Amino acid sequence: MLRIIGVDIGTSLTKAVVFDHAGVSVAQASAPSRVRHLPGGAVEQDFEQVLGTVASVVREVTAQLDGPVDALALTGQGDGVWLRDADGFCVRPAISWLDGRANALLTEWQRTGVTRAVFRRTGSGMFPGCAGPILAYLDEHEPSSLDRAAVAGYCVDAVLQRLTGEITVDVSDASLPFLDPRTRQYDDEAIAACGLRHRKSLLAEPAKPHAVFRLNRAGAELLGLPEGLPVTGGPFDLPACAIGAGVREPGDGILTAGTTLACQVLSTSPEFDPEGEPAGMLLCTPDEGRYLRGMPAMVGTAGLDWACRMLGIDVTTIGELLTASTPGAGGVRALPFLSSSGERAPFVDAAARAQFTGLSLETSRADLVRALCESIAYAARHCFEAAGLTGTLYANGGGVRSPEWTQIFADVLGKDIVVPGDPGVGARGAVLVAAEALSEPFDADLWAANSHTVHVQPQIAEVYEQGYADYLDSLASARQQWSR
Structure with missing residues (x-):
């Protein structure tokens, strides 16, 4: 197997991993990225600092190897807007997918039918942190930034441009x-619906399937690798995780329990219900004729971190607390929508907010934590029902490092969950995509073998059937309140 460095450029952490022929990591490194939360819901990152983390982890992991590197495979966070000039330097700080400055604009688009019109064309709903509303917001409030930019792209293609000089974007x-998704070309009517026809030139041409690029001199000097080294740029982290976890058959899905909760299901059809809820994503993959129906909810481990801060709990004690409370959390119920940007899947509502009900003087910290974890699992079930999960379910992310929480997910979903043994699933997916692009043979079954299965507990799953029905009732009532 070629020695390929997989780099996953996350929102708060960049990771580099090298795998052996069996898909076991043999070298890895990580470096933190800074995220700035600003007034008005703005969330930004310094591209140069993020690029510095890529250089740091690549150099560190290369030092751990006893031979040359054959290729570099990039993946990372998606959405947001990373505005760059023709040389790849950002003309303003990168706007994160967590950004909420366009909340009011998106609410207006929902009222006037813009989001529905775009969904009917592309099968993807919009949320405040995606390119459509961000670009429209900038066009109204900060047009000079768009005027100075040569390309409005994303994290992975921004890094790729600085390493190779190429202006492109992965189809994902x-x-x-x-x-x-049917043509893999931009839809002019979707762009026009967002009022951005005059800004279309900022959208980079999507790369061809299995495209391979080369490190230029500047990229080679930055990373300490040979000029001309093959580089692949994408897919971004959600489809990369699906590929890395072993999602291969139509109907298979993956639950990524990270800062947010991403639920994806593989399909061989780009067709969708144009009258359905305008939410989620219909993602093209590196293989033509294969698609991922994604429901990336804004709930996830960030909510659990919030609960730990509020309750004075060390996150390492979560497992003990989940065990200390019984299924149903002592009657406490929760809606987990703690993000200031609201929710984006399986529905979009910038006004979505969390709530706890059923509290009493007997309620314990364990009950509150378990109610929140159960509610996030209910949100996952809601997402997978919308995405059409029918096959094997895989899972990755920080949340599944807790056996107790993973068991809750399995019981709420009523599905056994396959958990890969190596945490670098996104980087693994990027490496597998690179290997295929470079015509390097690998044993997909061998790479997926290092995993374990969490089995459903049927009696507990029955308890959660009623809990899920109650969750949907509470959500329907809350959505009426948010709309007012």
Whole structure:
């Protein structure tokens, strides 16, 4: 197997991993990225600092190897807007997918039918942190930034441009919100619906399937690798995780329990219900004729971190607390929508907010934590029902490092969950995509073998059937309140 460095450029952490022929990591490194939360819901990152983390982890992991590197495979966070000039330097700080400055604009688009019109063209819903509303917001409030930019892209293609000089974008990143998944080309009507026809030139041409690029001199000097080294740029982290976890058959899905909760299901059809809820993503993959129906909810481990801060709990004690409370959390119920940007899947509502009900003087910290974890699992079930899960379910992310929480997910979903043994699933997916692009043979079954299965507990799953029905009732009532 070629020695390929997989780099996963996350929102708060960049990771580099090298795998052996069996898909076991043999070298890895990580470096934190800074995220700035600003007034008005703005969330930004310094591209140069993020690029510095890529250089740091690549150099560190290369030092751990006893031979040369054959290729570099990039993946990372999606959505947001990373505005760059023709040389790849950002003309303003990168706007994160967590950004909420366009909340009011998106609410207006929902009222006037813009989001529905775009969904009917592309199969993808819009949320405040995706390119459509961000670009429209900038066009109204900060047009000079768009005027100075040569390209409005995403994290992975921004890094790729600085390493190779190429202006391009992976089809997975381009999928939301302007790409017609059937043609893999931008839909002019979707762009026009967002009032951005005059800014179309900022959208980079999607790369061809299995495209390979080369490190230029500047990229080679930055990373300490040979000029001309093969580089692949994408897919972004959600489809990369699906590929890395072993999702291969139509109907298979993956639950990524990270800062947010991403639920994806593989399909061989780009067709969708144009009258359905305008939410989620229909993502093109590196293989033509294969698609991922994504429901990336804003709930996830960030909510659990909030609960730990509020309750004075060390996150390492979560397992003990989940065990200390019984299924149903002592009657406490929760809606987990703690993000200031609201929710984006399986529905979009910038006004979505969390709530706890059923509290009493007997309620314990364990009950509150378990109620929140159960509610996030209910949100996952809601997402997978919308995405059409029918096959094997895989899972990754920080949340599944807790056996107790993973068991809750399995019981709420009523599905056994396959958990890969190696945490670098996104980087693994990027490496597998690179290996295929470079015509390097690998044993997909061997790479997926290092995993374990969490089995459903049927009696507990029955308890959660009623809990899920109650969750949907509470959500329907809350959505009426948010709309007012």
